[in-house]
Amino acid sequence: MGSTAANGVVDKGVDFANYFCTYGFLYHQKEMLSDRIRMDAYYNAIFENKHHFQGKTVLDVGTGSGILAIWSAQAGARKVYAVEATKMAEHALELVKANKLQNVVEVIEGSMEDITLPEKVDVIISEWMGYFLLRESMLDSVICARDRWLNPNGVMYPSHARMWMAPIRSGLVDQKLSDYQGAVQDWRSFVDETKTFYGVDMSVLTNPFTEEQKKYYLQTSLWNNLHPDQIIGTSMVVKEIDCLTATVDDIRNVQASISSSITEENARFCGFGGWFDVHFRGSNKNPAEHEIELTTAPSEDSGTHWGQQVFLLHPPLRVQRGDDLILQFSMSRSKDNHRLMEVDLSCEMRQSGKLLPPFQKKFYIE
Numbered sequence: 001m002g003s004t005a006a007n008g009v010v011d012k013g014v015d016f017a018n019y020f021c022t023y024g025f026l027y028h029q030k031e032m033l034s035d036r037i038r039m040d041a042y043y044n045a046i047f048e049n050k051h052h053f054q055g056k057t058v059l060d061v062g063t064g065s066g067i068l069a070i071w072s073a074q075a076g077a078r079k080v081y082a083v084e085a086t087k088m089a090e091h092a093l094e095l096v097k098a099n100k101l102q103n104v105v106e107v108i109e110g111s112m113e114d115i116t117l118p119e120k121v122d123v124i125i126s127e128w129m130g131y132f133l134l135r136e137s138m139l140d141s142v143i144c145a146r147d148r149w150l151n152p153n154g155v156m157y158p159s160h161a162r163m164w165m166a167p168i169r170s171g172l173v174d175q176k177l178s179d180y181q182g183a184v185q186d187w188r189s190f191v192d193e194t195k196t197f198y199g200v201d202m203s204v205l206t207n208p209f210t211e212e213q214k215k216y217y218l219q220t221s222l223w224n225n226l227h228p229d230q231i232i233g234t235s236m237v238v239k240e241i242d243c244l245t246a247t248v249d250d251i252r253n254v255q256a257s258i259s260s261s262i263t264e265e266n267a268r269f270c271g272f273g274g275w276f277d278v279h280f281r282g283s284n285k286n287p288a289e290h291e292i293e294l295t296t297a298p299s300e301d302s303g304t305h306w307g308q309q310v311f312l313l314h315p316p317l318r319v320q321r322g323d324d325l326i327l328q329f330s331m332s333r334s335k336d337n338h339r340l341m342e343v344d345l346s347c348e349m350r351q352s353g354k355l356l357p358p359f360q361k362k363f364y365i366e
């Protein structure tokens with residue numbers, strides 16, 4: 001069942017069952033708390049910029065276990081409002097008390113959109129990023145909180161975000177094609193057996209089954225930890241977001257005309273890798289003393305729980321160093337679940353100065 005009705009209104013009950021429920025489990029919070037790159041970035045952003053926190057009021061949007069609220073208090077905040085939609089709020093409260101910060105951190109169980117604070121805040125901190133930055137659409141809640149509760153000179157943690165893409169090579173392209181072919185082959189045997197043993201001809205469902213499997217194996221983006229060697233062209237910035245000024249309309253549909261030059265000789269172009277970074281810079285009026293970056297780019301020795309999203313091309317193409325890829329990128333929210341995304345790509349390739357006909361691909365970020 002989708003969480004978004006035909007008129008675009010989100011059904012909060014379904015959204016809770018589909019999206020929030022996993023955040024109510026400690027094992028899921030632990031996964032995020034164990035991501036050293038994520039943790040170090042937020043920790044350093046707070047403790048290397050204590051001037052933003054000392055004596056200030058802070059709002060932590062989606063506090064989960066309470067970690068960012070606790071760090072904000074330890075960095076000297078006067079008051080921290082820690083808002084969490086799920087029952088994880090109860091664990092956050094226990095953790096706050098166990099760390100003797102209950103006089104500073106107030107845990108509020110409820111949806112950010114529904115709750116009321118007694119005052120405006122100087123800092124909004126949140127870890128709202130999903131796969132390829134915008135999956136989960138949690139930034140909407142942070143924007144809503146900012147518009148309602150941030151003081152005019154307040155700062156956002158993080159303050160900026162970017163989406164990136166680059167052409168890649170990947171053996172997943174062969175594996176997924178083979179998985180798809182195997183599923184279709186298996187369906188044929190299933191149709192034969194059902195007719196033989198149970199007297200029902202299922203072949204009328206062959207096309208819908210094939211379409212379903214095609215979407216699953218060939219058009220759904222994949223979580224992957226890419227090695228930097230798998231990148232075969234220059235990286236492209238797809239979207240830049242200033243968290244202090246962005247609106248929900250700015251992020252609902254992401255569109256970009258971008259290009260990449262192939263940097264590898266005679267490479268197999270298997271698709272695109274997508275990732276993001278965020279920065280903690282404070283604001284123009286109130287800059288950070290130490291700017292911190294959290295990147296989820298392919299890395300040789302360390303990865304984040306976000307990994308990268310891989311969009312595979314079937315069939316892969318042979319490319320040469322100096323070839324240009326000219327890309328029209330469009331990402332919008334899935335019609336029946338605003339937290340999932342659909343990506344449309346149109347790609348033209350200039351090989352040895354010659355423009356080849358464009359190809360179009362549709363992908364789903366599920």
Ligand SMILES: C[S@@+](CC[C@H](N)C(=O)[O-])C[C@H]1O[C@@H](n2cnc3c(N)ncnc32)[C@H](O)[C@@H]1O
Nearest residue numbers: 023032062063064083084085110111112127141
């Ligand atoms: C990615 S987790 C981050 C948790 C914690 N801040 C951390 O950094 O470890 C996001 C949390 O925000 C909560 N959340 C998402 N949208 C929310 C909303 N609109 N109101 C309140 N909580 C929300 C989720 O339930 C989840 O616990």
